Amino acid sequence: MSLVLTDVTLTYPDGGTRLTALDRVTLHVPKGTVTAVLGPSGSGKSSLLAVAATLVTPDAGTVTVDGVETTGLSRRALAELRRRRIGIVFQQPNLLPSLTAAEQLRVLSRRDGRALELLDAVGLADQADRRPHQLSGGQRQRVNIARALMDDPTVLLVDEPTSALDHERGAAVVDLIIGLTRRLGTATVLVTHDPVHLKDVDRVVEVHDGRLRDTTVPG
Numbered sequence: 001m002s003l004v005l006t007d008v009t010l011t012y013p014d015g016g017t018r019l020t021a022l023d024r025v026t027l028h029v030p031k032g033t034v035t036a037v038l039g040p041s042g043s044g045k046s047s048l049l050a051v052a053a054t055l056v057t058p059d060a061g062t063v064t065v066d067g068v069e070t071t072g073l074s075r076r077a078l079a080e081l082r083r084r085r086i087g088i089v090f091q092q093p094n095l096l097p098s099l100t101a102a103e104q105l106r107v108l109s110r111r112d113g114r115a116l117e118l119l120d121a122v123g124l125a126d127q128a129d130r131r132p133h134q135l136s137g138g139q140r141q142r143v144n145i146a147r148a149l150m151d152d153p154t155v156l157l158v159d160e161p162t163s164a165l166d167h168e169r170g171a172a173v174v175d176l177i178i179g180l181t182r183r184l185g186t187a188t189v190l191v192t193h194d195p196v197h198l199k200d201v202d203r204v205v206e207v208h209d210g211r212l213r214d215t216t217v218p219g
């Protein structure tokens with residue numbers, strides 16, 4: 001099991017009281033599988049990703065990444081764990097405008113061959129020398145995904161990767177994430193508000209008011 005959240009509760013200060021963003025959430029994500037997380041705005045999806053990414057420490061409960069229990073680790077140890085084991089794909093690609101696709105990957109890690117291999121894996125082998133303004137939105141998102149995989153993470157966390165894409169390109173990006181997950185063996189969590197692309201993921205869960213429940217998607 002590569003990512004395990006057990007009984008995670010997260011609250012934020014809210015005036016004089018506290019708002020419960022995650023309420024005793026338990027989630028197991030095995031290697032080589034994709035769990036999609038659905039839920040309305042404000043339900044707790046981003047909070048779930050932030051806790052899984054070890055960027056936010058929960059009030060209670062534990063987060064285990066690749067067998068390592070993260071509670072109680074120092075900030076430095078957490079940063080190292082994130083760097084080595086967790087790949088994060090944010091909603092907006094945030095690519096550096098002056099760098100080519102290949103350079104966006106190499107800037108993180110000097111593994112030249114790996115950069116080209118990954119650009120090939122995301123279908124951009126022949127676009128390696130293009131800069132962001134010469135790529136489409138979907139292609140930029142593919143570079144973003146490839147970049148998150150440079151250090152061979154065991155956990156891949158993806159936040160709304162299709163929000164800026166049309167239906168067809170969105171479906172292609174989800175298929176790509178599923179394919180890479182199977183091939184590279186990552187434990188992948190895919191947050192989305194759009195259930196239409198999810199027929200091939202391994203599991204779909206829904207967050208409502210910070211609580212998790214399994215759900216099925218049509219199709």
Ligand SMILES: Nc1ncnc2c1ncn2[C@@H]1O[C@H](COP(=O)(O)OP(=O)(O)OP(=O)(O)O)[C@@H](O)[C@H]1O
Pocket residue numbers: 012013019020021039040041042043044045046047048193
């Ligand atoms: N830093 C914060 N301080 C206080 N409350 C917060 C903070 N971040 C989130 N919240 C609250 O926690 C709840 C869950 O927020 P979260 O961002 O996880 O939802 P979400 O499902 O990702 O929403 P969206 O789909 O709109 O991005 C919401 O009620 C939100 O207002």
